[in-house]
Amino acid sequence: MVTGTQFTIVALVGIVLLMGIVKKNGIIMVDFAIEAERTRGLSPEDAIMEASLLRFRPIMMTTMAALFGAIPLVLEGGAGSELRVPLGITIIGGLLLSQLLTLFTTPVIYLALDRFRPRTYPLAVPTE
Numbered sequence: 394m395v396t397g398t399q400f401t402i403v404a405l406v407g408i409v410l411l412m413g414i415v416k417k418n419g420i421i422m423v424d425f426a427i428e429a430e431r432t433r434g435l436s437p438e439d440a441i442m443e444a445s446l447l448r449f450r451p452i453m454m455t456t457m458a459a460l461f462g463a464i465p466l467v468l469e470g471g472a473g474s475e476l477r478v479p480l481g482i483t484i485i486g487g488l489l490l491s492q493l494l495t496l497f498t499t500p501v502i503y504l505a506l507d508r509f510r511p512r513t514y515p516l517a518v519p520t521e
Contacts, residue, residue, distance in 0.1 A: 396482050403476050407483030414459060415491045418452045419499045426503060437507040441500045449496070460488050 398404075425444035429435045435443065466481025 395486065398479050398482055401476075401479050404479040404483040407480045408487065410459075410484065411487040411491055414455065414488070415495050418455065418492070418495050421448050421452060422499050423503055437504055441503045445496070445500055452492075452496070456488050456492050460485055463488075 422441070422444045425448050426437070426440040429440040429443055430437060463481045463484035466477040467485065469477065
């Protein structure tokens with residue numbers, strides 16, 4: 394809607410691609426936070442803060458690689474551009490918006506869901 398292009402099947406393929414990238418980024422942060430809680434005994438707040446800081450660069454590198462890879466799809470004209478342009482617009486716009494939302498909402502949701510974790514079961518696994 395912002396660019397005035399139609400939503401096509403190829404743009405839908407771009408949305409599926411975005412779901413995979415965004416899901417991976419969220420999993421990276423949460424997995425790192427859970428590991429920090431288990432191995433070092435950090436609080437959930439400290440663990441997700443550390444995960445957010447330490448995983449920011451790898452997450453942004455993945456996002457930028459996909460974003461810069463989609464720029465030629467949008468800029469090039471010629472034969473087949475009616476298929477490439479909606480895909481490129483979907484990837485670029487979706488990555489910018491979803492990355493912003495993911496980086497802010499993943500820590501909030503992690504802490505909100507942590508409130509429901511039963512405290513009778515420790516997160517740390519005893520080693521023998």
